[in-house]
Structure formats: C-alpha cells, structure tokens
Amino acid sequence: MTTLKDVANLANVSIATVSRVFSESSAVTSETRKKVINAAEILDYHPNALGRQLRNLETKTILIVVPDITNTFFSNVIRSIESIASDNGFQVFLADTKNRPENEERVIDHLRNKQVDGVILLTARTNVASLNKLSEDYPVVLACEYMEHSNIPSVSIDNISSARKVSNHFFQLGHKKVAHISGPMEVVLSRDRLRGYKQSVLENRQEINSLFIQEGDFSYESGYQLMEKLLALESPPSAVFAANDEMAIGAINAIKHYKLRVPEDISVAGFDDIKMSRIFAPPLTTISQPALEIGEKAMKLLLDIMGGEEVTKRHIVLNDQLIIRDSCKRF
Amino acid sequence: MTTLKDVANLANVSIATVSRVFSESSAVTSETRKKVINAAEILDYHPNALGRQLRNLETKTILIVVPDITNTFFSNVIRSIESIASDNGFQVFLADTKNRPENEERVIDHLRNKQVDGVILLTARTNVASLNKLSEDYPVVLACEYMEHSNIPSVSIDNISSARKVSNHFFQLGHKKVAHISGPMEVVLSRDRLRGYKQSVLENRQEINSLFIQEGDFSYESGYQLMEKLLALESPPSAVFAANDEMAIGAINAIKHYKLRVPEDISVAGFDDIKMSRIFAPPLTTISQPALEIGEKAMKLLLDIMGGEEVTKRHIVLNDQLIIRDSCKRF
DNA sequence: AAAGTGTTTGTAAACGTTTACAAACTATAA
DNA sequence: TTATAGTTTGTAAACGTTTACAAACACTTT
CATH class of the missing domain: 1.10.260.40 (lambda repressor-like DNA-binding domains)
Known part of the structure; x- marks a missing residue:
C-alpha cells in the first residue's frame, strides 16, 4: 500500500x-x-479514508437502515436522502434488517463504533428506551416511522388520519362492511393505521367487527391468506383496506382466485402507492406518501443535528394524498 | 467520546x-x-472501529454495488451474499448507482480508500480497462454480470443460452413472428440476450427483422412504449421476448391497453423471475436465475480472494431455468 | 543593507486502536 | 530458600492521516 x-x-x-x-x-x-x-x-x-477519518473524528458517511430492501416503497425515500447527502459531501451506505429487530440493533452499532456520523432509520422496532438513549448520544432521525413517547426526531405522515381517510372513502361509496388487513402489531405504523380504520368505522356509525380485522405482516402472501379468511366468513366484507399495497395486491389475487371481481364484487384499497399499484390490474386506490419530501426533510434534519444545531422542530408531519384509481366501486 | x-x-x-x-x-x-x-x-x-481498522489494516466490511435498488431481482442475491458474509464475520454495506456509470466509479473508490476490504458488483458499466486494473489491485467479484475480454472473477448464468431458450420456446409453440425488447446495448447482459434471441431466430429458419428488435432500458415504461411501437407495425409480432420482467409487464399492459389479450392474441415472456412475475395477471413465463446460489458463490469467491488464495476457477456459470407460466400460448 | 510582511514548507503531535516485547507477578519444583 | 516456568500485565511503537506551530524563504519597503 x-x-x-x-x-x-x-x-x-x-x-x-x-x-x-x-x-x-x-x-x-x-x-x-x-x-x-x-x-x-x-x-x-x-x-486512506480510515487514517483521515480517525484523525478528523468524522466519517462524512451516513447509514440508512431499511427494514426490507424488497419493498420498493422505500426506494424513493432512499434516493432523495442520497441526493441531499451527496450535495452536502456525505457518503451513504445502506443496511437491510430484513424486518428483524436484532439486525436493527446490530446495525445501529455502526453509529456507536463511529463508522458513520449519523443514521436515518426507516424502521424502528427496537425498544423505545434504548432508541431514546441512542438518540441522545448520536445523530438519529426516523423517517416514515416515529416512536410514541419519544423525542427522537422524525419525519412522517399522520398514519392515523390517512387510514381514516381510506376507510371513510369506502363508507362514502356506500359500503357498510369494511374490513382491514393490518400490518404487524409490533410496529407503530400498523397500530396507527388500525386506529384510523377503527375511528372511521365508529364515525360512520358501524360496529367494530373483530372478524373484519386481520393481522398480516406486510407481505403479499399474508394479504392473500387473510383475504381467503375474510372470504370464508359467513358474511364477508364488501370492501377491504390493506395496510400496504403489497398485501392489497395479495388480497386482490385471492379474490380473483375465487372467481370474484375487483372492484365489482369487492373493493380493495392499499397504502404506500408503490409503483406496482399503478401497474397492477385493477390499478389500486391507495395513499401516496410524499416519499421524496420525507427523504429530503429527514436528511436535512440529520444534517442539522450532525452540525450540532439545536433542532426545535423535532417532529415533521407531511401531507399524504388519497389516490383514487379503479380498485374501489360504489356499493 | x-x-x-x-x-x-x-x-x-x-x-x-x-x-x-x-x-x-x-x-x-x-x-x-x-x-x-x-x-x-x-x-x-x-x-472505535476506525482505530481498530486502521491498526489492523482491514475493515471486515464488504460493499455490494447495486445498479438499481428498485429492481427486486437483486434482493435475493443481496440477501444470500449478506448471509454468507455475516457467517464469516463481515459487515455488508450497500450502494445504489441508479444505473449511472459515474456513480459506479465513485462507489468503487471506497475500495481504493480502504473503507471496505472487497466489493461485489451487480453492475459493470465502467470500462473494461479500469475495472481490470481495479481487480488486479483489490478484491472484486462480479455477480449476475461479467465482462468480456477480462479476467475479473464472476458468477452468472449463460445469458446467451437462456435467451435462446426463451425464444426457442416461442418457436416451438408455433410462433413465427417473434420480437425482442432488449435492454440497453451498453450492458453485456443485454447484448448477450439479444445474441441468444438472434441465434434462435436463425436456428428456426426465420429472418432477423430489425423492426422486431427494440432497445429498451429495463424499465416498465420502456417496455410499454416499445410494445406500442411493435403493435403499430404493419405486421406485428405474435410473440414478444422482453429482456427482463419489468419490461415484459410493461409490454403486457400496452397490449391490454389496445384491447388485446395475453396470451390469446400475443404471447409475452420475460427474464429474471422477479416476484411480480408470479403475481401479475397473467403470470409470466420467464427465466429464473438462481439468485441465492449466485450470491452465495460470489461471496465465497470474494472471501477466497480476500483471504489471498489463488483462485483458479474465476468464472462460475450457473444453470438457469425456463419457468413456464400463462403468458405464452400455442400460435 | 536591514527590517518587515506574507507565503510556503517542515516538524511533530495527535486521533483510537493492537501487539511485540519486556517486566512483573504466581506457582511449582528442586 | 532459590530456580524455573507459566501467566498476566505494562510500555511503547506502530497504522495513515491532519494541523498547530515554527522555520524558511521570497518579496517589499525603509
């Protein structure tokens, strides 16, 4: 050398x-x-970057922690983070936790090890206490996610109100029997979306039917299987709100498999507006998160924190949008 | 600190x-x-990892360079690389080049900077000479990709024969007018798949019709647009082989948009066997690459090289498989 | 010619580790 | 008791940078 x-x-x-x-x-x-x-x-x-970094006590590198690289929803967030980072002379590395909290922990150690100057988490399944501690000591920003009872800077949409919006859309279309395929209950996002759904049901003077609430894991397969369960009910729903697009697509395929049609027989809506939701037949009604803006705001927040600035606005909530396509129909 | x-x-x-x-x-x-x-x-x-790494002159970290995180095909490759890496005490970072050769160059500098001990490239658009030089000096492995006239270790399938296989499948089904939507010509993979297609056309005693060869860029949009061009021909093809699944899906949607049916009116096949190709309607006939095995073999090769072993078998070619689903029909 | 000023260069000490080597122990055997 | 061997600890030098400070040099100005 x-x-x-x-x-x-x-x-x-x-x-x-x-x-x-x-x-x-x-x-x-x-x-x-x-x-x-x-x-x-x-x-x-x-x-030699190591020599330089050691001497300067900074790496000019940040890490993006992704729960699942397979999920294309994160791609746009990642890309806008990268763009802002690179404008500011920062390198970006990605780490995939495969939805495993233990991987999250392991990856976060890069921060304590001083291998990176800051971290943007697109997932937060670790327990609040340890994440709070981490955020006190190191620059951390949550994007898309947030943590309850915590002061960790975050950029996201209001998942409760978005979910309510989707569900209300069904009721406005005249549906009475609206089901929800939720995400895993250990993530806040899923709990919020479920809460929004429930609020909407009650607002619309319907009863909450626990058979209409099925817990999935954000995967296509779980969407498919849980839809099969819903179809097997004595009185199946006429509309299904899935907590993400991948499960919604799974649900649609299950419906098709039973020779029923979407939206003629059953309406389905998703969440995230991944590229596939536009491409799929029928194109999916869904919530579009402002992925680019989330990434941008998150990176800027992180830059401020790394720059030692006193950040006053620690929680940024952005506007989402209900995208109406062809997967829902008047009942 | x-x-x-x-x-x-x-x-x-x-x-x-x-x-x-x-x-x-x-x-x-x-x-x-x-x-x-x-x-x-x-x-x-x-x-402090930097102190340790500087002293040891190794980082125990490798970098995976991905052309496009949006493309789910790479996910499985990445995950199997990660699994082997972690078994061997290596950290893995990901870098996304967004299909830009200049990003590739920039990212490869991490190797020269000694920020990582080795690199697995899932893309190789840089020029051969500089990549050859790099590979002489540092541990580099190509996965899915390879370089002509180069000795850089690689793990991939034989794209020429796979493409020939797909195209032959059409001819066996009685099609005579088989078109090809290729990938961008600056990548070897695209050139190979095109070559395989041409070989198959000639083997089957047909003429190569240059109108039947359209160059895309692996994106859904390009598949859609080029299919529109093919449909506009005086004598349109009865079968279309797209160089990847995303373009194939684009082509199918274009066909549907013109009120034609797949496979009844036109047969379509893709390449890669991404998850969506199973989920889409109609499920796509495609080539399945052994993603897990590619990742595994690539990482093991890299470990050998980093370990200073003399690697004799520098090019590993694995078997692919033609997956026949519902997007192709007898003519 | 001397003094003053501004620019370019060199010396040496850090940054946080690991490790060869030496020193200091402890335990056992003669 | 002393000698020997084995174990545990400490000292100090590296790894490749950057940078405060000092020195050297090249100009002006007097």
Missing part, C-alpha cells in the same frame, strides 16, 4: 505537504503540487 | 489490558476483566 510517506519521499517533500495537496486544506505552490501529483500518479496513491 | 484510555484510567489498568478485554485477543484474569467491563459500563464505552 502506498501512503503519504511514499509519495513524500518520491516527491522530495514532507508528508504535510502531500497531505495539503490532497486535502486541499491550504496553499501549495503549483510547482510543488505538480511534483506531488506526479509522484502520486506514479505510485498510484489513494488517500 | 470515551476511549480505551478513559476506561484504563477508571479501571486502573493499562490501555493494553482494556484492549485485550475487548478484542478477546489474549488472556486476562477474570478479576481484571471484571474491573474493565465494569469501568466500560460506567463510561458507556464502545470500541
């Missing part, structure tokens, strides 16, 4: 000078610069 | 001892260990 020293020797200057050339930190005469560049070229020198 | 020194002071031992406790590198009496652990606990000490 060639180091500053090697280049310095060949160029006949001190390592300080070579360092100055590469870090562009202070003036070097164009003559010496040329000598240095030349020597570096010959030796194929590349600055 | 608390360091070895702080812990050493509080525990009344030398920093060497503290280091030994945390690196588990040599024996420490249980009594001193207890003192150290205790002090570390009090001070909330976490070893």
Whole structure:
C-alpha cells in the first residue's frame, strides 16, 4: 500500500505537504503540487479514508437502515436522502434488517463504533428506551416511522388520519362492511393505521367487527391468506383496506382466485402507492406518501443535528394524498 | 467520546489490558476483566472501529454495488451474499448507482480508500480497462454480470443460452413472428440476450427483422412504449421476448391497453423471475436465475480472494431455468 | 543593507486502536 | 530458600492521516 510517506519521499517533500495537496486544506505552490501529483500518479496513491477519518473524528458517511430492501416503497425515500447527502459531501451506505429487530440493533452499532456520523432509520422496532438513549448520544432521525413517547426526531405522515381517510372513502361509496388487513402489531405504523380504520368505522356509525380485522405482516402472501379468511366468513366484507399495497395486491389475487371481481364484487384499497399499484390490474386506490419530501426533510434534519444545531422542530408531519384509481366501486 | 484510555484510567489498568478485554485477543484474569467491563459500563464505552481498522489494516466490511435498488431481482442475491458474509464475520454495506456509470466509479473508490476490504458488483458499466486494473489491485467479484475480454472473477448464468431458450420456446409453440425488447446495448447482459434471441431466430429458419428488435432500458415504461411501437407495425409480432420482467409487464399492459389479450392474441415472456412475475395477471413465463446460489458463490469467491488464495476457477456459470407460466400460448 | 510582511514548507503531535516485547507477578519444583 | 516456568500485565511503537506551530524563504519597503 502506498501512503503519504511514499509519495513524500518520491516527491522530495514532507508528508504535510502531500497531505495539503490532497486535502486541499491550504496553499501549495503549483510547482510543488505538480511534483506531488506526479509522484502520486506514479505510485498510484489513494488517500486512506480510515487514517483521515480517525484523525478528523468524522466519517462524512451516513447509514440508512431499511427494514426490507424488497419493498420498493422505500426506494424513493432512499434516493432523495442520497441526493441531499451527496450535495452536502456525505457518503451513504445502506443496511437491510430484513424486518428483524436484532439486525436493527446490530446495525445501529455502526453509529456507536463511529463508522458513520449519523443514521436515518426507516424502521424502528427496537425498544423505545434504548432508541431514546441512542438518540441522545448520536445523530438519529426516523423517517416514515416515529416512536410514541419519544423525542427522537422524525419525519412522517399522520398514519392515523390517512387510514381514516381510506376507510371513510369506502363508507362514502356506500359500503357498510369494511374490513382491514393490518400490518404487524409490533410496529407503530400498523397500530396507527388500525386506529384510523377503527375511528372511521365508529364515525360512520358501524360496529367494530373483530372478524373484519386481520393481522398480516406486510407481505403479499399474508394479504392473500387473510383475504381467503375474510372470504370464508359467513358474511364477508364488501370492501377491504390493506395496510400496504403489497398485501392489497395479495388480497386482490385471492379474490380473483375465487372467481370474484375487483372492484365489482369487492373493493380493495392499499397504502404506500408503490409503483406496482399503478401497474397492477385493477390499478389500486391507495395513499401516496410524499416519499421524496420525507427523504429530503429527514436528511436535512440529520444534517442539522450532525452540525450540532439545536433542532426545535423535532417532529415533521407531511401531507399524504388519497389516490383514487379503479380498485374501489360504489356499493 | 470515551476511549480505551478513559476506561484504563477508571479501571486502573493499562490501555493494553482494556484492549485485550475487548478484542478477546489474549488472556486476562477474570478479576481484571471484571474491573474493565465494569469501568466500560460506567463510561458507556464502545470500541472505535476506525482505530481498530486502521491498526489492523482491514475493515471486515464488504460493499455490494447495486445498479438499481428498485429492481427486486437483486434482493435475493443481496440477501444470500449478506448471509454468507455475516457467517464469516463481515459487515455488508450497500450502494445504489441508479444505473449511472459515474456513480459506479465513485462507489468503487471506497475500495481504493480502504473503507471496505472487497466489493461485489451487480453492475459493470465502467470500462473494461479500469475495472481490470481495479481487480488486479483489490478484491472484486462480479455477480449476475461479467465482462468480456477480462479476467475479473464472476458468477452468472449463460445469458446467451437462456435467451435462446426463451425464444426457442416461442418457436416451438408455433410462433413465427417473434420480437425482442432488449435492454440497453451498453450492458453485456443485454447484448448477450439479444445474441441468444438472434441465434434462435436463425436456428428456426426465420429472418432477423430489425423492426422486431427494440432497445429498451429495463424499465416498465420502456417496455410499454416499445410494445406500442411493435403493435403499430404493419405486421406485428405474435410473440414478444422482453429482456427482463419489468419490461415484459410493461409490454403486457400496452397490449391490454389496445384491447388485446395475453396470451390469446400475443404471447409475452420475460427474464429474471422477479416476484411480480408470479403475481401479475397473467403470470409470466420467464427465466429464473438462481439468485441465492449466485450470491452465495460470489461471496465465497470474494472471501477466497480476500483471504489471498489463488483462485483458479474465476468464472462460475450457473444453470438457469425456463419457468413456464400463462403468458405464452400455442400460435 | 536591514527590517518587515506574507507565503510556503517542515516538524511533530495527535486521533483510537493492537501487539511485540519486556517486566512483573504466581506457582511449582528442586 | 532459590530456580524455573507459566501467566498476566505494562510500555511503547506502530497504522495513515491532519494541523498547530515554527522555520524558511521570497518579496517589499525603509
């Protein structure tokens, strides 16, 4: 490996000078610069990031923790984070937790290890206490997610009101029997969406039917299976609100499998507005989260925190939008 | 920040001892260990990875370079890489190049900077010469991809023969007018799949019709648009082979949009066997790449190279499989 | 020619680890 | 008791950078 020293020797200057050339930190005469560049070229020198980072006590790197790289919803969030990060001279690494809280813990250690300067979490299944502690000590921002009873900076939509909006849409279309396929109850998002659904049911003077509430895990398969269960009911729902698009698509396929039609026989709505929801037949009515804006705001928040600024507005709630497509019909 | 020194002071031992406790590198009496652990606990000490990595001149980290996180095909490859990596004590970071060669270059610098010990590239759009050079100096493995005229270790399927297989399938079903929506010509994969298609056309004693070859960019949108072009032909094809599933789905939707049916009016096949190809209606006939095995083999190859072993078998070609579903029909 | 000013360079000390080597223990054997 | 061997600990030097400070140099100005 060639180091500053090697280049310095060949160029006949001190390592300080070579360092100055590469870090562009202070003036070097164009003559010496040329000598240095030349020597570096010959030796194929590349600055060692570890040395630099150790000395500077910063990595200029952030980590995005994704619950599931398979879920395309996160892609846009990630890309807008990356774009802002790169504008500000930060590298971005991604880590996939595969929906496992223990992986989340493990990955967060990169922060304590000083391998990255900050973290944006797109998932927060770890317990509140330890995440709170982490956030006191290190720059952490939650995006899409948030934590109850916690002061961890977050950027998200109001999932309760969005879910209510979807469910109300069904009632406005004249449906009375509206079911909900929820996400896993250990994540706040799922609980919020369920809460919004329940609020809407009560607002519309219907009873909450526990048979109409099925807990899935955000996967296509769970959407499919739980829809089968709903279809098997003596009095099946005429409308189904799934807590994400992938489950909604699973539900639709289950309905199709039983030779029923969407939306003619059963209406279905999803959540997230992933690309597939536009492409699928029928195109899915769903909630569109402002993914780009979430990513942007989250990264800016993180930059502020890493910059040591006192952040006053710690929770940013953005507007979502109900996208009406063809998967729901008047009852 | 608390360091070895702080812990050493509080525990009344030398920093060497503290280091030994945390690196588990040599024996420490249980009594001193207890003192150290205790002090570390009090001070909330976490070893600084940069210091460690600099000293050891290795990071125990690899980087996976993905062309497009949006493309779910890569997910399984990534996950099997991660699994093998973690079994061997390696961390994994992901970087997304958004299909931009310049991002590829930038990301590869992490290797030269010594931020990671090795790289697995799921994309190789950089020029051969510079990639060859890189691979001489650092541990690099190509997965799914490969480079012509190059000795860079790679794990992939034989895209030419797979494409031929798909196309032959159409001819066996009695089709005569088989079109191809290719990927971008700057990537080898696309060129190979096109080559396989052409070979199949000739084998089946048909003429190569340049109107039947349309160059896309692997996106849904390009599949849709190019299918529109094919439909507009005076004599449109009766079967279309798209170079990946996303374009195939785009093509199907274009066909549907013109009130034609798949497969009754036009047969369509894809490539990659992403999850959506099973879920979509009609389920897609496609080539299934052994994603898990590719990831596994690629990571093992990388481990060998990083371990300094002389790798003799540098190119691993795995078997794919033609998955016949409902999107193709006898002509 | 001397003094003053501004620019460029070099020296050396850090950043937080690990580890070769030496020193200091402890336990056993003669 | 002393010698020997084995274990545990400490000292100090590295790993590749950056940067405060000092030194050296090149100009002006007097």
